[in-house]
Amino acid sequence: MMTRKGKLYGVGVGPGEPELLTLKAARILQEVAVVFFPRGDKGEQSLALQIVRPLLHPDQELREVTFPMTTSRRALEGAWREVAQTVTAVLDAGRDAAFITMGDSTLYSTFFYLKRALREARPDLEVETVPGIPSFSAAAALLSRPLACGREGLAVVPATRGRAFLRQVLATFENVVILKAGPVLEEMRNLLAEAGRLEEAAYVCRCGMPGQLLEENLAAAGELPGDYFSLILVGNFSRSKF
Template sequence: MTVKGKFYGIGVGPGSPDLLTLKAADLLRRVPVIFVPVKASGESSSAMKIIAPFLDLLDGQEIQELVFPMTRSFLDLKEGWKLAAEDVLTVLDEGKDAAFITLGDSVLYSTYAYLLDALLELEPDLAVETIPGITSFSAAAALFNRALACGRESLAVVPATRGVEFLKNVLGSFENVVLLKVAPVLDDVLDILKELDRLDEAVFISRCGMPGQVMLDNLALPGEIPRDYFSLILVGKVER
C-alpha cells in the first residue's frame, strides 16, 4: 500500500524573496510538487515570482496551477476549493509530498485555510504542516521604522471593505489599526480618518516588497495615492 504524501501550506511573505523564512526556502527546494494559486489558467502568479529563486526544476520538481474562481458565490467558491483539494489529493495519493504557496502568512486571510478545510473534509487523517510567513503589514511597519503596537496598546487588523460604520468603531476603539484591502474603498477610508482626526497618524504602502512599491508617510498631505490591489494603511501614533 502506498503511503500518502505530506501536505505543506507555505506562507511566502509579502513580496521580496529575501523575506522568505529559512524553513520555507528549505522545503521549497526539496518538495516534489508545488501548487500555485491562480485566478485563471496560465496567469502570472506573484507568489510564484517570490519562490522562483529557491526552486530546483531541473531535478524534476513539478509546478501545478490551482485555479480558484473569482466570485462572491459561496457555493461556487466551495466547489472550487473542493476541486482544488481533489487535485492535491491525486498527487498525495501517489506518495508524493506537495506544497501550496500563498502570499503573506498562511494563516491570515489566506486561500490556504479554505483549501485545507476542503482537504481535511475529504481526508481527515491527512498529514499536514503549516509554515507561517511574514505578513504584509509587519513588513510595511518595518519599512516605515514604526512599531505596530507597544506596551499595553491594542492592535486591530481588519479588511477596509467591512463597511464605514465598522471602520469608525474600530478606529475609534483601537490605538493602532492595520487596514487591509484599502484600494476599492480608499476614498471612504480617507474620509473616516479625516473625520476622526487620525489622518496624520496614517501611512500608506502599496506593493510592499514588490516591484513598483509606493510608500506615503503622511496621508494628510495632498497627492495621488495608488489604488493597487496590494495596498494597506497603518494607523497609530508614532510618538511613544
C-alpha cells in the first residue's frame, strides 16, 4: 500500500514582531503536525519559537534541533545529517513538518543545510521554502527610510566577511546593509569613518524584539549594545529627506 508522505516546509518567521509573519507562514504553522525549531548548543532560547508560539495549538509536536556552533564543515554536516534522519522519520510517517528560521528563510538561514542533507539522503521527499520578511527590510521600515530607490544598488554583507570586501562595497554601493554588526561595532565604525560614510549610517539592534534599539545617527551615538541581532544601514538614511 502506498502511504502519503509528509512534506517539509522551511518557514521564515520574520525578524521578531509576530505580526510580520506572512499569512502563508501562519497558515502552514497551524496546519503541520510537527514544528522543528533550531537552537545553538550555547543554550540560548529559541527566538523563532517564541515568535510563533502564540499561533500553535496543543496537539502540535515541538521538536528542538541542536546544531554545533562550529565552523568545522565535517561536524556541521554530520549534525545536519542527523537532523535530516529525524525529519525523514516524521515525513515517512505521513506527517507534515515545518522548520522555522528567523527572518527570511532564503537569507543566511540554517534551513538550507537541512534541506541539502535531506535531499542527499531522500530526494523523493517534498520540501517547500516559505519566505519571510528580512531583518533589513523591517529595520528600514522602522526607521521609515527606503533601502534603495530608482537605479540605486543595495549590498547586503555580514560583518564577518572581512575588511577588504566591506571597504570595496562601501566605495561602490549607494546603500549597504552590514549584518551581525553588533559584536564588532567599533571596528565597523572605524571602517565607515575611513570610507567617509559614518554620517550616513544607522544602527538597529534586536529589531522587533524585546530590547529593540534604533540609532538613526551612528556617528553621533555613544556606547551601544553589541548584540548579535543587529545591523548597520548605510545610505539613503541620511542623504535624502524622507
